[in-house]
Amino acid sequence: MSVERLRVLRELADRGTVAAVAEALSMTPSAVSQQLKVLAREAGVALLEPDGRRVRLTDAGRALVVRADEVLAAMDRAAAEMASYRGSPRGQVRVALFPSGATLLLPYVLAELSGSGVEVVAADEDVPPSEVPRLLADYDVVLTHRDERAASIGGARVASRVLMREPIDVVVAPDHRLARNGAVVPAELADETWVSVRSGFPVDDVLRSIATVTGVQPRIVQRLNEFSVIEALVASGYGVALMPRYAVRHPDLVVLRLAGVRAARLYDLATRPHAENRPAVATVIAAFQAAARRVTGRAPGK
Numbered sequence: 217m218s219v220e221r222l223r224v225l226r227e228l229a230d231r232g233t234v235a236a237v238a239e240a241l242s243m244t245p246s247a248v249s250q251q252l253k254v255l256a257r258e259a260g261v262a263l264l265e266p267d268g269r270r271v272r273l274t275d276a277g278r279a280l281v282v283r284a285d286e287v288l289a290a291m292d293r294a295a296a297e298m299a300s301y302r303g304s305p306r307g308q309v310r311v312a313l314f315p316s317g318a319t320l321l322l323p324y325v326l327a328e329l330s331g332s333g334v335e336v337v338a339a340d341e342d343v344p345p346s347e348v349p350r351l352l353a354d355y356d357v358v359l360t361h362r363d364e365r366a367a368s369i370g371g372a373r374v375a376s377r378v379l380m381r382e383p384i385d386v387v388v389a390p391d392h393r394l395a396r397n398g399a400v401v402p403a404e405l406a407d408e409t410w411v412s413v414r415s416g417f418p419v420d421d422v423l424r425s426i427a428t429v430t431g432v433q434p435r436i437v438q439r440l441n442e443f444s445v446i447e448a449l450v451a452s453g454y455g456v457a458l459m460p461r462y463a464v465r466h467p468d469l470v471v472l473r474l475a476g477v478r479a480a481r482l483y484d485l486a487t488r489p490h491a492e493n494r495p496a497v498a499t500v501i502a503a504f505q506a507a508a509r510r511v512t513g514r515a516p517g518k
Contacts (some may be wrong), residue, residue: 219291221255222284224248225263229281229373230353233270240353282372289490296494306333307496312341312351313359316443316463317483321359324507325500334496342441344416345369348376348486356497358486359504363421365478369486377501379483380508383461384422386472389453399473402429409455410436411446418481419458425477462511483508 227237228248238245256263263277273281313322318340329336341351345362348369352358359379360369370376386405388395394404405426412434413419427433437455440446447466450457460481464471485504492498 217255217258219287221251221258222280222287224251225255225277226281226284226288227353228252229273229278230350285373285489289488289493293490293493296496307494308335308337309357309496309500310355311336311338311357311359311500312355313338314342314361315340315441316460317359317361320462320511321483321504321507324510325503328503328506329499332499334499336500345484346416349374352486352488356487356491356494357500357504360484360486361418361481362484363418364480364482366418366421369484373488374486375489375491376484376486379485379504380512381480381482382463382512384419384458384474384479384481385461385464386456386474387447387450387459387464387466387469388456388472389451390468390470391453392456392470394472395470397472399475401476402426402474405456406430406432408435410434411438411440411449411455411457412436413441413446414439417441419460422458422474422477422479425479429477 224237224241227240228234231237231240234245234248234252237243238248241248243251252264259276259280261276262274263280264271265274318338322338326336339355341355341358343351343360345360345366346369348358348360352374361382362369364381368376368378386394386400394400397404410423412423423434423436438446438449440449443459443463444465446457446459447464447469449455451466451468458474458479459469459471461471485501487497487501492501
């Protein structure tokens, strides 16, 4: 089987449509379809089946995608091994980060990589963890976050490692009735007006946990994914909010520890399986781990 045709199949698994694969690989849709037909003949089994006006992978197609990941990873390892004979790890590594994680860690990561010969090309991607496999079609490393009770995103086609744990606190305005408490329990928050993030993100998961404990659905007046805007609204008295501890920047906010609920988000670094065998990717992962230690003072994942 052709390595390049396996790459086309993997792109289809990642991107979902022939048109998207064609755009990503600078091919025509008809050329993509032809490559997939040839690969099916080489495999001796149907790899695709109709799905309305589109196509989808058969069970055999999905199984071959997993093997394609392994083959392409082996090719990357071979290239990386040859590069190791030429000296230190070098090359460009594409990294996607959620915005508050980028604010916290990226400056340290870039400082760690200074002079290493490894160049990070970073982009902010604010998506739920379920979208990480899609991002790995375009990025070598993805920094994502999830509620600490949520399942790992790792699987047959995604390698995931916990980088760090960040507690989630309650933030209130200085004149709020709870501002002097230092800590609060969920029952004290039952009647509050909330400013929260969009559904599917870790902070919203914790807010739903508070609703379970109190039996009261939170009154959410705004949903915004930019923490600086949330902070400005809370500081102006428009409600209270949950905030990841290291993301709080506004000088006028009062931070209260949330007691009685597991309230933290985990930072995960996701790659394709075996991607860390590329020296440049391994160097970037190590830089993230060092950055996490600087922030938390602990080993990654703690």
